[in-house]
Amino acid sequence: MSCISGAPCLYPTTGNAVSTFASALQYFAAAQCLLTPELLPEASVKNFESFDFIIVGAGSAGSVVANRLSENKKWNVLLIEAGGDAPIEANVPGLESNLFNTTYDWKYLTVNNGRTSQSLINGSVGWIRGKMLGGCSSINAMFYVQGNSADYQRWYDAGNKEWSVNEVRRCFRKSESLQNDEMLSDPKIRAHYGHNGPLVINKFNSTFRRYTDKVMEAWEEIGFRNVPDLNIENVMTSGLIPGTAANGVRQSTDRAFLLPIAGRTNIKILKRSLVTKVLVTKELKAYGIEMEKDGKKYTFYATREVVVSAGAIASPQLLMLSGIGPVEHLREKKIPCVVNSPKVGQDLQDHCVVPVFIHGDVPDEVSVPDTHYDNLNYLVNRQGPLAQSDLTTDAMAFYSTDKNASYSNCQTSLTIFPKNKSLLSDTITKTFRYKENVVDSIVEANKNHATYLLIYNLLHPESKGNISLSSNNPKDSPLIHPNYLSDPRDLETVVKGLKMATKIVNTKYFKSIGGFLGRLNIPACNKFFLDSEEYWRCVSINLVSTLWHPVRTCQMGTDIGNSVVDSRLRVHGVKGLRVVDASVMPNTVSGNTNAASIMIGERGSELIIEDNTKCGLKCISEKIISEILEHRESNINRI
Numbered sequence: 001m002s003c004i005s006g007a008p009c010l011y012p013t014t015g016n017a018v019s020t021f022a023s024a025l026q027y028f029a030a031a032q033c034l035l036t037p038e039l040l041p042e043a044s045v046k047n048f049e050s051f052d053f054i055i056v057g058a059g060s061a062g063s064v065v066a067n068r069l070s071e072n073k074k075w076n077v078l079l080i081e082a083g084g085d086a087p088i089e090a091n092v093p094g095l096e097s098n099l100f101n102t103t104y105d106w107k108y109l110t111v112n113n114g115r116t117s118q119s120l121i122n123g124s125v126g127w128i129r130g131k132m133l134g135g136c137s138s139i140n141a142m143f144y145v146q147g148n149s150a151d152y153q154r155w156y157d158a159g160n161k162e163w164s165v166n167e168v169r170r171c172f173r174k175s176e177s178l179q180n181d182e183m184l185s186d187p188k189i190r191a192h193y194g195h196n197g198p199l200v201i202n203k204f205n206s207t208f209r210r211y212t213d214k215v216m217e218a219w220e221e222i223g224f225r226n227v228p229d230l231n232i233e234n235v236m237t238s239g240l241i242p243g244t245a246a247n248g249v250r251q252s253t254d255r256a257f258l259l260p261i262a263g264r265t266n267i268k269i270l271k272r273s274l275v276t277k278v279l280v281t282k283e284l285k286a287y288g289i290e291m292e293k294d295g296k297k298y299t300f301y302a303t304r305e306v307v308v309s310a311g312a313i314a315s316p317q318l319l320m321l322s323g324i325g326p327v328e329h330l331r332e333k334k335i336p337c338v339v340n341s342p343k344v345g346q347d348l349q350d351h352c353v354v355p356v357f358i359h360g361d362v363p364d365e366v367s368v369p370d371t372h373y374d375n376l377n378y379l380v381n382r383q384g385p386l387a388q389s390d391l392t393t394d395a396m397a398f399y400s401t402d403k404n405a406s407y408s409n410c411q412t413s414l415t416i417f418p419k420n421k422s423l424l425s426d427t428i429t430k431t432f433r434y435k436e437n438v439v440d441s442i443v444e445a446n447k448n449h450a451t452y453l454l455i456y457n458l459l460h461p462e463s464k465g466n467i468s469l470s471s472n473n474p475k476d477s478p479l480i481h482p483n484y485l486s487d488p489r490d491l492e493t494v495v496k497g498l499k500m501a502t503k504i505v506n507t508k509y510f511k512s513i514g515g516f517l518g519r520l521n522i523p524a525c526n527k528f529f530l531d532s533e534e535y536w537r538c539v540s541i542n543l544v545s546t547l548w549h550p551v552r553t554c555q556m557g558t559d560i561g562n563s564v565v566d567s568r569l570r571v572h573g574v575k576g577l578r579v580v581d582a583s584v585m586p587n588t589v590s591g592n593t594n595a596a597s598i599m600i601g602e603r604g605s606e607l608i609i610e611d612n613t614k615c616g617l618k619c620i621s622e623k624i625i626s627e628i629l630e631h632r633e634s635n636i637n638r639i
């Protein structure tokens with residue numbers, strides 16, 4: 001037997017060395033316990049119990065709503081989540097991709113349209129979605145991006161008067177607790193962020209910093225100015241983005257908004273419970289929900305409101321299952337129509353992705369002992385590769401294909417794979433579902449070269465997708481038609497944006513490391529010159545994928561003809577029912593959508609609180625109480 005170094009292991013010892021190292025081993029064997037926060041207790045709830053509010057979904061927005069509504073001790077709140085507690089992998093940033101395609105992911109797949117994404121397995125894009133406390137905030141890449149003020153001005157200009165830029169900015173600050181010393185030392189940055197909110201914002205200590213610094217110099221060289229804060233300046237700029245991670249641990253919304261209120265007696269949380277229907281009276285007032293847990297059906301009542309925060313896929317799905325949606329579609333799925341709401345599930349927007357692979361001489365292969373050291377470093381110091389996302393670095397650029405634009409239409413984030421990195425093949429196969437021929441061409445180049453992956457995404461797509469029901473069974477995944485690049489303007493912007501991004505290959509840094517653009521083996525595109533417009537047009541059509549930012553499927557707006565909810569997030573046509581999550585965005589934002597979803601949770605809670613404080617107990621009408629009693633009687637009799 002010999003040590004890693006090759007020295008013999010059976011070396012003379014007094015015994016102390018053995019016990020010293022053995023105790024260290026014991027420490028490391030138990031170290032995963034140091035990573036786990038307390039678990040939120042499972043509520044004990046009786047079937048047919050009543051609450052003031054029922055919230056469906058404990059994700060980015062729903063966790064915020066649950067926290068804010070239960071601040072009022074007089075209100076009883078029930079929060080229902082389809083998934084369970086997040087696993088250890090959700091706490092450790094560098095294990096993010098290990099959650100994909102597990103029971104903690106809804107594992108949605110888009111419908112193959114026979115035209116785009118044909119170099120993906122079965123022509124369908126994997127729409128990862130968190131199915132656990134924290135929702136997608138427990139599985140995402142942790143970038144904290146607020147978007148451009150012009151995005152919110154558009155919301156306001158479309159008639160959504162509750163969403164002025166000032167209100168939106170105030171609600172971002174309400175959630176935030178900026179804890180990065182360098183950022184705090186800059187007065188402008190300090191003033192931009194909030195400091196007393198539950199959500200910790202910090203920066204990653206990237207282990208790739210010496211390379212990200214060089215890529216930032218390269219971005220500067222091609223006109224994407226380096227700035228100290230990308231949430232303040234995000235047009236033709238590059239920099240390091242802050243993250244929802246603190247001291248090497250993910251700050252998901254359950255950790256930030258639910259754990260601290262575990263002691264409140266007026267909130268109950270049900271886990272692993274699938275809400276299947278919102279109950280609506282004949283007078284069109286929501287008065288409860290039906291759900292399933294461990295194969296049993298339950299009914300719970302809401303005397304004030306039902307808040308749907310199930311995310312951009314499941315929220316429209318639940319509305320349709322409850323009879324609120326386009327009448328023809330409901331009829332086809334044999335669901336009685338409660339309200340004909342034609343925009344439910346429509347006008348879906350998503351940030352679509354096209355990858356650019358650039359190969360170069362560094363960074364070199366990571367040795368096995370280095371990997372072991374990295375793991376120990378994380379356990380002891382919460383530092384090293386495991387303290388940052390395994391899918392991306394924190395370097396990012398925002399730019400526009402239009403020279404005079406006031407906000408960006410392209411975003412690029414940077415991932416670095418050292419030479420011969422097995423994670424590269426895993427990432428592109430499992431995460432992006434690329435077919436073998438594409439994967440092989442990238443992995444082959446990575447064998448002897450480091451790989452810089454620029455994840456390009458289109459920020460303001462004109463193409464509109466939709467979500468519809470595959471059946472009236474709540475357990476069946478809905479049909480997702482993203483319709484990426486169906487509007488020709490999108491393809492033109494993507495091609496221009498990619499051409500701007502690839503200029504980086506000719507910068508000083510990339511020349512110094514022998515950088516070259518990798519050709520992707522896509523048979524349909526192999527006839528085109530590498531980096532030509534035709535090549536990128538072909539690659540984009542064949543490889544288009546997602547950054548997992550679906551929005552707008554329950555958009556807010558002025559009436560039922562153009563939207564699903566009003567500016568106060570009340571579902572058009574039904575009283576006592578709101579949607580509060582990413583699905584209500586009237587237009588997507590210039591960046592990743594987690595921060596905006598949390599902000600929607602904050603603003604939505606304020607609107608609910610305002611409306612329910614104004615009317616006091618009058619919000620609970622006698623009519624509703626008698627409906628609930630009648631419903632309970634008839635159901636209890638049936639049991």
Ligand SMILES: Cc1cc2nc3c(=O)[nH]c(=O)nc-3n(C[C@H](O)[C@H](O)[C@H](O)COP(=O)(O)OP(=O)(O)OC[C@H]3O[C@@H](n4cnc5c(N)ncnc54)[C@H](O)[C@@H]3O)c2cc1C
Nearest residue numbers: 057059060061082135136140141142143275311582592594
């Ligand atoms: C892989 C990935 C990476 C991402 N990276 C980033 C990033 O780095 N930065 C960023 O800003 N954004 C990122 N995003 C996007 C961002 O996380 C989402 O936009 C945001 O979390 C959406 O919040 P939400 O509240 O609308 O929905 P969610 O967070 O998805 O919450 C919905 C919750 O409802 C639950 N639910 C659904 N249906 C039911 C039902 N019928 N009954 C009970 N519960 C139900 C779900 O399980 C889930 O917990 C990423 C997303 C993914 C998937």
